Amino acid sequence: MKTVLTIIKKEFTRFFKDTRLWLTAIVLPGLLIFALYSAMGSIIQSVQEREQNYTPTAVVVNLPDSFAPVFSQMFELKEGDAEDGKQSVKEGELDIVMVFPRDFDALISSYSPASGQPAPNVEIYYNSSEEKSLTAFGSAQSILTAFEDAAANMFDINRPSEDVAYDFASAQDTSRMILSMIVPMVLLMLLFSGCMAVAPESIAGEKERGTIATLLVTPVKRGYVAVGKIAALSVIALLSGLSSCLGMVFSLPKLVGEASGLTISILTAGDYAALFGVVLSTVLVLVAIIAIISAYSKSVKEAGGLVVPVMLLTMLCGVFSMFVTSKNIGLFFIPLFNSALLISAIISGAVSWAYFLVTVCVNLAFAAILVFVLTKMFGSERIMFNR
Amino acid sequence: MEEILQVENLTKTFRLSRKQRKLEGGAAVKTAVDNLSFTAYKGEIFGLLGPNGAGKTTTLRILATLIKPDAGDAFIEGKSVVRDEYAVRSRIGFLTSELKLEDFFTPDYLFDFFCELYSVPTETAAKRKAEMFARFGIDKFAQVKVANLSTGMRQKVSLVISLVNDPDFIIFDEPTNGLDVLTAKTVTDFISELKARGKTIILSTHIFSLIEKLCDRVGVIIDGKLAALGTLEEIKSGKSLEDSFFGIYAAFKGGEEQ
Ligand SMILES: Nc1ncnc2c1ncn2[C@@H]1O[C@H](COP(=O)(O)OP(=O)(O)O)[C@@H](O)[C@H]1O
Ligand SMILES: [Mg+2]
Numbered sequence: 001m002k003t004v005l006t007i008i009k010k011e012f013t014r015f016f017k018d019t020r021l022w023l024t025a026i027v028l029p030g031l032l033i034f035a036l037y038s039a040m041g042s043i044i045q046s047v048q049e050r051e052q053n054y055t056p057t058a059v060v061v062n063l064p065d066s067f068a069p070v071f072s073q074m075f076e077l078k079e080g081d082a083e084d085g086k087q088s089v090k091e092g093e094l095d096i097v098m099v100f101p102r103d104f105d106a107l108i109s110s111y112s113p114a115s116g117q118p119a120p121n122v123e124i125y126y127n128s129s130e131e132k133s134l135t136a137f138g139s140a141q142s143i144l145t146a147f148e149d150a151a152a153n154m155f156d157i158n159r160p161s162e163d164v165a166y167d168f169a170s171a172q173d174t175s176r177m178i179l180s181m182i183v184p185m186v187l188l189m190l191l192f193s194g195c196m197a198v199a200p201e202s203i204a205g206e207k208e209r210g211t212i213a214t215l216l217v218t219p220v221k222r223g224y225v226a227v228g229k230i231a232a233l234s235v236i237a238l239l240s241g242l243s244s245c246l247g248m249v250f251s252l253p254k255l256v257g258e259a260s261g262l263t264i265s266i267l268t269a270g271d272y273a274a275l276f277g278v279v280l281s282t283v284l285v286l287v288a289i290i291a292i293i294s295a296y297s298k299s300v301k302e303a304g305g306l307v308v309p310v311m312l313l314t315m316l317c318g319v320f321s322m323f324v325t326s327k328n329i330g331l332f333f334i335p336l337f338n339s340a341l342l343i344s345a346i347i348s349g350a351v352s353w354a355y356f357l358v359t360v361c362v363n364l365a366f367a368a369i370l371v372f373v374l375t376k377m378f379g380s381e382r383i384m385f386n387r
Numbered sequence: 388m389e390e391i392l393q394v395e396n397l398t399k400t401f402r403l404s405r406k407q408r409k410l411e412g413g414a415a416v417k418t419a420v421d422n423l424s425f426t427a428y429k430g431e432i433f434g435l436l437g438p439n440g441a442g443k444t445t446t447l448r449i450l451a452t453l454i455k456p457d458a459g460d461a462f463i464e465g466k467s468v469v470r471d472e473y474a475v476r477s478r479i480g481f482l483t484s485e486l487k488l489e490d491f492f493t494p495d496y497l498f499d500f501f502c503e504l505y506s507v508p509t510e511t512a513a514k515r516k517a518e519m520f521a522r523f524g525i526d527k528f529a530q531v532k533v534a535n536l537s538t539g540m541r542q543k544v545s546l547v548i549s550l551v552n553d554p555d556f557i558i559f560d561e562p563t564n565g566l567d568v569l570t571a572k573t574v575t576d577f578i579s580e581l582k583a584r585g586k587t588i589i590l591s592t593h594i595f596s597l598i599e600k601l602c603d604r605v606g607v608i609i610d611g612k613l614a615a616l617g618t619l620e621e622i623k624s625g626k627s628l629e630d631s632f633f634g635i636y637a638a639f640k641g642g643e644e645q
Contacts, residue, residue: 006503014491210487214548217451217486218504219477381454 003220007228011202015236025197025236029190030243037251044255056095056136059085064104070143071098075136086125095136097125108151176266180348184340185318186248187241191279192314194240195286199233200303203294213384222378226291226371234280234287241283267347274346274356281363282339286314288370295377295384332358335366391556391587392427392450396459399445399611419445421611422459427589427604432582434602434619435591436632442611443591444483447560450589451481463556477505482549483560484542490534494525494544497533498551505552512551519547523573539570546574557581559590563597575600595628607635614639 015021058075061082071077078085078094088094100122101107107120122144126137158166169177206212215225267275289310290303297303314336321340324331332338338359345351377383399420403411411417420442427433435443448454450461452472460467466474488497495516502512520526523543528536533544542565550557562578563571578588578601592598598605598619605622607615615622615635623631 003504006500010500013496014489018491206489209489210485211489213453214486214488215504217453217476217481217549218501219473220504221473385448385454 003224004228004231007220007225008232011229011232011236014202015198015232025194026239026243029194029197029240030245030247033190033244033247034251037248037255041251041254051135054132056132056139058096058098058136058140059088059094060098060100061085062100062102062104063098064100066105067100067143067147071140074139074143089125089127089133092127092130092133095126095130095133096140097123098140099123099125176348180344181322183347184321184343185315187245187279187343188282188314188318188336188340190244190248191237191241191283192286192311194237194244195233195283195290196304196307196311197240198236199287199290200294200297200300200307202229202233203291204297204300204303207295207297207384208299212378216378216384223371223375225378226374230284230287230291230367230371230374233291234283237287238280238283241279271346271349271351274351275343277356277360278339278342278346278363281360281367282336284367285335285339285363285370288367288374292370292374292377295374327355329354329358333362335363338362388428390426391429392433392461392463392589394423394425394446394450394459394461397423397446397449397456397461398458399442399449399454399456419611420449420456423608423611423613424459425606425613425616427587429587430582430585431603432578432588432590432601434598434605435589435608436593436595436598436605437591437608438593438636441608443608444560445611446608447481447483447558447589447591451479451558452476453481477552478554478556480550480552480554480557481560482546482558482562484565485560486545486549488533488541488545488548491532493530493532494520494536494547495529497544497548501548501551507552515551515553519550522577523547539567542566542570543573546577555586557586557588559588561592562590563592563594595632599628607632609636609639610643612639 015025055074055076057078058071059078059080059082060071060075063071063077075095080088082097082099085094085097089097101120104120104122111117111119113119124137124140127133128137203212206215216222290307293306293310294300294303297306317337317340320337321344324341331341332355342351342355342359345355397420398418400416400418403415403417407417408415423442423446425433435446437443445454449456450463450468452468452475455469460469462468463475464478466478468475492500498516498520499512502509502516507515517526520529523546525540525544525547528540533541536544559578562574566574575597578590581588582601590597590601602619604618605616606613607622619628622628622635626634
């Protein structure tokens with residue numbers, strides 16, 4: 001036991017006394033994510049604001065009286081004929097040109113679809129390579145469509161009303177639902193990269209540099225070396241993951257907009273405790289897997305390559321958890337995938353103790369098996385001393 | 388004389404990787420150590436002399452319990468290297484240029500770290516550290532990271548670290564390989580000193596002068612087999628060590644062909 005502590009202590013000393021190492025593995029991920037998400041958030045916001053404040057320009061030929069109030073409010077109407085207007089749209093100086101048939105209002109009131117005659121046609125010229133033009137086209141089209149629908153009004157769906165809320169979800173419920181789809185995947189990837197930041201270096205690196213052999217000639221039990229390394233690396237990976245999570249938690253409201261009601265407080269303390277439990281067991285599994293791959297590899301570089309399929313698999317666990325809605329408890333016996341499912345369940349507020357216990361126990365058991373395998377590998381001359 | 392090491396019919400065969408097969412002329416396996424037996428006595432320096440690839444390192448790795456023999460066994464102070472590896476490990480010191488120290492740490496930290504792994508009592512460790520660091524001039528560099536030490540100093544630190552447990556049985560694989568002349572002299576002097584303190588030493592080398600200078604008894608190893616065994620004088624049989632080695636080599640190779 002004392003030996004395990006000695007090894008853990010050495011790993012910690014190695015890591016925390018090396019400023020560059022803990023800066024890059026712990027401080028940087030959180031800062032980067034925070035900076036990245038915040039920047040993305042403010043860019044999205046400023047784009048939205050610019051779009052909201054912008055009034056598209058339009059040339060409308062034969063503007064019917066019925067549309068005059070709407071269009072003059074929605075567009076900045078420019079003088080000009082159709083041909084000049086089209087040229088300006090092409091050059092990006094004007095957003096759209098609309099050409100109504102002469103006497104549009106009279107035409108449509110006398111038109112009957114049963115007559116077999118072609119319906120009156122409104123032409124909208126736009127330039128889809130220009131974002132503003134495309135947006136203006138969209139708004140013009142939706143107004144015209146709404147008008148056409150209203151002209152043949154048979155029934156309404158969800159008529160807007162002050163008194164009726166058709167969607168029972170609160171803004172919070174909606175954001176929990178969205179988060180429960182995104183977070184498992186993002187969290188798994190962050191944890192994975194946290195593990196990748198330390199495990200290959202500490203095992204494949206030591207093997208590559210011949211320092212692990214120095215450890216293995218001492219009377220230290222291989223199992224202690226394995227347990228000590230996994231424990232120390234897990235703590236470090238956890239800190240790295242935690243840093244990323246903090247970065248995410250604090251920048252997410254900025255990313256999705258403060259108005260969405262998305263704050264850290266949508267999860268209860270119990271939720272956070274459960275999350276921590278899953279994350280801890282997941283980190284143990286990830287560190288152990290990466291450690292085994294690292295022990296098998298001859299160099300850090302080789303370990304980096306061999307780890308890619310595992311990374312994809314972890315990512316897939318995150319992706320699949322978005323689509324799996326089944327609460328079949330059998331699924332919670334699959335390591336890593338169960339983590340993704342459980343994280344999703346915790347965030348959407350649908351977690352139960354049984355699922356939590358199964359997930360954590362399965363992950364812990366799986367990690368224990370992996371540590372046993374790693375112990376065997378440390379004892380294997382083919383792996384530790386091959387050429 | 389008290390027997391302290393008995394090597395009994397050690398055999399070790401490596402399966403070769405595809406790349407290695409080409410170098411070995413297509414063979415899928417390589418018998419690195421072939422039915423090797425010899426004995427070393429307490430307080431002597433035993434030399435394993437042989438050309439590159441003879442199986443010296445493999446033999447010493449088996450003795451240090453880093454790898455397991457396919458057949459045979461060896462006993463150090465009565466403990467089997469196959470069945471009693473932890474007992475063997477805590478009784479021996481093993482020094483080879485393949486065992487490296489972590490660059491990031493200071494000699495001071497590493498000495499304490501390895502003392503803890505060998506369960507050396509704290510007071511003994513402190514005393515031993517002061518003594519050894521002074522003996523090798525490491526004390527001035529005790530707080531310098533290994534990465535920033537000169538090659539010679541690094542090798543001295545390795546030597547000191549591999550002996551933190553003050554073992555009575557010490558294995559040196561090519562002790563002077565890659566050392567500059569001054570460090571090499573420090574090491575050979577130290578080996579004599581260890582002998583004077585009653586330690587038993589087994590070393591491997593392909594350097595005749597080292598054997599002549601240090602060893603009491605010599606095993607000549609060629610192609611994994613023991614080609615000759617005896618005291619230094621017996622092996623030399625009146626000639627220079629170099630001449631008698633090539634005599635043994637020729638006779639061994641000739642004998643193999645028949
Ligand atoms: N891990 C290994 N895998 C394959 N072949 C090996 C391995 N270790 C040693 N050998 C082979 O065994 C033979 C003896 O090697 P070694 O014991 O290192 O010789 P020496 O130390 O006398 O130079 C060599 O041919 C070497 O290539
Ligand atoms: Mg060798």
